Amino acid sequence: xxxxTQPPSMDCAEGRAANLPCNxxxxxxxxxxxxxxxxxxxxxxxxxxxxxxxxxxxxxxLIITEDRKSSTLILPHATLRDTAxxxxxxxxxxxxxxxxxxxxxxxxxxx
Amino acid sequence: xxxxxxxxKHLVMGMTNKKSLKCEQHMGHRAMxxxxxxxxxxxELMFVYSYEKLSINESVPSRFSPxxxxxxxxxxxxxxxxxxxxALYLCASSSPGTGNEKLFFGSGTQLSVL
Numbered sequence: 001x002x003x004x005t006q007p008p009s010m011d012c013a014e015g016r017a018a019n020l021p022c023n024x025x026x027x028x029x030x031x032x033x034x035x036x037x038x039x040x041x042x043x044x045x046x047x048x049x050x051x052x053x054x055x056x057x058x059x060x061x062l063i064i065t066e067d068r069k070s071s072t073l074i075l076p077h078a079t080l081r082d083t084a085x086x087x088x089x090x091x092x093x094x095x096x097x098x099x100x101x102x103x104x105x106x107x108x109x110x111x
Numbered sequence: 112x113x114x115x116x117x118x119x120k121h122l123v124m125g126m127t128n129k130k131s132l133k134c135e136q137h138m139g140h141r142a143m144x145x146x147x148x149x150x151x152x153x154x155e156l157m158f159v160y161s162y163e164k165l166s167i168n169e170s171v172p173s174r175f176s177p178x179x180x181x182x183x184x185x186x187x188x189x190x191x192x193x194x195x196x197x198a199l200y201l202c203a204s205s206s207p208g209t210g211n212e213k214l215f216f217g218s219g220t221q222l223s224v225l
């Protein structure tokens with residue numbers, strides 16, 4: 001699985017877009033990019049995943065560069081409830097058991 | 112129902128006690144997982160059950176004993192734990208073979224070993 005690199009922390013003002021970057025320069029062609037987040041004292045929560053096309057759901061958007069070496073998770077209107085640790089993970093289909101969390105990005109949303 | 116339910120939410124035990132953590136899901140998922148998370152660290156995989164059979168044991172000490180009595184239940188039996196085993200224990204489930212590696216996590220059991 002691809003090694004991913006994320007900034008350790010970021011701040012975002014409430015109501016603004018939060019853009020969380022992830023580098024995955026060693027990602028292979030059949031590896032998906034998954035994003036999870038973990039709010040304090042809760043279990044991780046799936047957010048979104050993609051292979052090469054940009055994806056959007058009710059929680060977030062995922063922008064993957066054309067060379068697939070990096071991606072950005074976008075929370076369009078961050079709220080205080082979005083304060084959490086965000087994990088970017090590379091996974092090949094059929095290998096959920098190999099889901100390994102890195103250190104992630106701690107996003108602090110402030111008033 | 113998209114929930115993974117873990118009980119108890121908090122557990123305090125002595126080093127000579129025997130206790131069990133319980134995890135339940137009714138999403139029809141046939142893969143279930145135990146993760147351990149120390150404070151300010153990412154979750155670490157302990158065990159994976161696939162179709163009620165243990166498929167992965169990440170070299171976990173034998174004082175942790177997993178059990179999958181049926182497709183909806185996952186237990187973690189604890190015996191003779193050490194204070195360093197104090198952590199948040201997370202259960203997760205997924206649907207293997209569907210091409211979607213989405214894991215659903217419970218809220219965890221916060222374990223303190225005295």
